[in-house]
Amino acid sequence: MIFKNAKINAFRTWGLLLTMLGMGLMVLGTAGIVFWGQAGKIFAGIGLVIGLIFMMGSLGVYFWAGMLSTTAVQIQCPECDKLTKMLGKTDRCMFCHTILTLDPSQANVTAEELRSADNHSDSTTTHT
Numbered sequence: 314m315i316f317k318n319a320k321i322n323a324f325r326t327w328g329l330l331l332t333m334l335g336m337g338l339m340v341l342g343t344a345g346i347v348f349w350g351q352a353g354k355i356f357a358g359i360g361l362v363i364g365l366i367f368m369m370g371s372l373g374v375y376f377w378a379g380m381l382s383t384t385a386v387q388i389q390c391p392e393c394d395k396l397t398k399m400l401g402k403t404d405r406c407m408f409c410h411t412i413l414t415l416d417p418s419q420a421n422v423t424a425e426e427l428r429s430a431d432n433h434s435d436s437t438t439t440h441t
């Protein structure tokens with residue numbers, strides 16, 4: 314789910330995971346005080362510090378994703394005709410997860426070929 318996704322969506326997923334982890338650790342750390350009293354304070358301290366680091370990390374990931382999305386190329390997906398953003402030369406469509414590329418040497422099907430294939434299949438279905 315994380316790996317079979319558009320790069321921008323993958324960044325957002327990682328950012329969310331980091332936030333959840335950080336918050337989880339902070340909650341666990343605070344719970345440590347309730348359950349173990351004085352001894353739990355050390356545990357809570359460690360949990361809060363690590364949690365904070367995770368939160369900062371997720372902030373960094375979100376910021377990075379935001380910066381990357383401003384440089385992303387907006388194109389119309391030839392498969393589902395929706396507007397999607399691409400990072401780098403090869404990325405997946407945000408909506409249908411089709412692998413798209415700007416590099417003609419990496420493409421095995423061009424947009425024109427895909428369109429003509431679609432028209433072909435449309436005509437065959439109307440004929441039968």
Ligand SMILES: [Zn+2]
Binds near residue numbers: 397407411
């Ligand atoms: Zn698509």
